[in-house]
């Protein structure tokens with residue numbers, strides 16, 4: 001369980017919305033939705049500890065901080081960094097290894113498996129500055145699969161990608177949920193949220209409302 005109590009999120013002591021209180025159940029598939037600029041990414045980044053809360057708390061029951069993985073927005077990443085796809089995806093092994101620890105045979109197999117899952121095995125040695133937007137997103141998703149953390153926070157995993165990539169990533173997200181992962185994603189596609197997500201955190205007019213999704217389409221789920 002992630003318990004959020006009177007959490008004030010924002011920057012330089014300036015709140016972006018009213019204090020937030022609610023719970024994210026372990027094993028749930030939750031979407032954070034709301035209009036542009038309302039604070040969705042700020043909430044996600046605060047939950048994973050990337051930016052400090054102004055006040056209030058998030059407490060984790062049965063989860064350690066290291067058990068949280070994060071899928072960033074592509075725009076937050078330096079795409080000119082001289083590194084290839086395999087190297088980025090293998091970073092998913094780092095939380096389980098000591099600094100400068102070499103990749104084991106098992107690690108390499110896991111990276112290869114993840115590249116297969118997102119169907120970019122042929123791009124393994126490609127420099128990241130030569131990837132299309134969709135290929136880049138698939139690579140970031142492969143890194144998340146390698147990391148295999150119990151809690152996964154995703155900032156707009158479907159932004160700027162084509163329908164095939166969307167369907168592939170959605171299918172992988174649903175598989176991860178079925179395997180018991182706790183997933184929280186910032187999303188804009190309301191019909192996708194209503195069809196597949198078990199819980200919805202609505203940010204609007206400076207308020208956050210935590211809901212169970214009663215419209216969940218059980219057939220497609």
Ligand SMILES: Nc1ncnc2c1ncn2[C@@H]1O[C@H](COP(=O)(O)OP(=O)(O)OP(=O)(O)O)[C@@H](O)[C@H]1O
Nearest residue numbers: 011012016034035036037038039040041042043186
């Ligand atoms: N680094 C920052 N420093 C100061 N203010 C910021 C920073 N990042 C975002 N903001 C502001 O915080 C508010 C919330 O931004 P946030 O990115 O969380 O919104 P969002 O709901 O994710 O929006 P979108 O749907 O457009 O991605 C906005 O007013 C934004 O301008």
